Amino acid sequence: MILQAAESGGPHQEAPAVLRVQLEPLANDNLMVTCTAFRVPLVDSPMAAAKKALRFLARRVLCIEREIVELLDDLDCSRLFFEQFLPLFL
Secondary structure, eight states, rough: OHHHHHHTTTTGHHHHHHHHHTTTTEEEHHHHHHHHOOOOOOSSSSSHHHHHHHHHHHHHHHHHHHHHHHHHHHHHHHHHHHHHHHHOOO
C-alpha cells in the first residue's frame, strides 16, 4: 500500500496520523480516487507534503493500470489473430 512506502525511511517520511486514519480503511480503488483528488497549492507542512506525494503516486498507479489494460487488450488481439490465421500456415 502507498502509506507503507512512506513508513520505511524514518520520521520525516511518515504520513501524518490524521491522513493515515482517513486513508487506511479505503479499498485500493477508493484510495486512488481520494489521493488523486488531493490539491496542494503550497507544500508548507508535513500534511501537505504527504498529500502531494500520495497524489503523484496515485496518478502513477492509475496510469500504469491503464497501460496494463491496453497491453492485455493487445495480447488478446494478437492471440485471436494467431488462433485464426496460424492453421492456414500449418
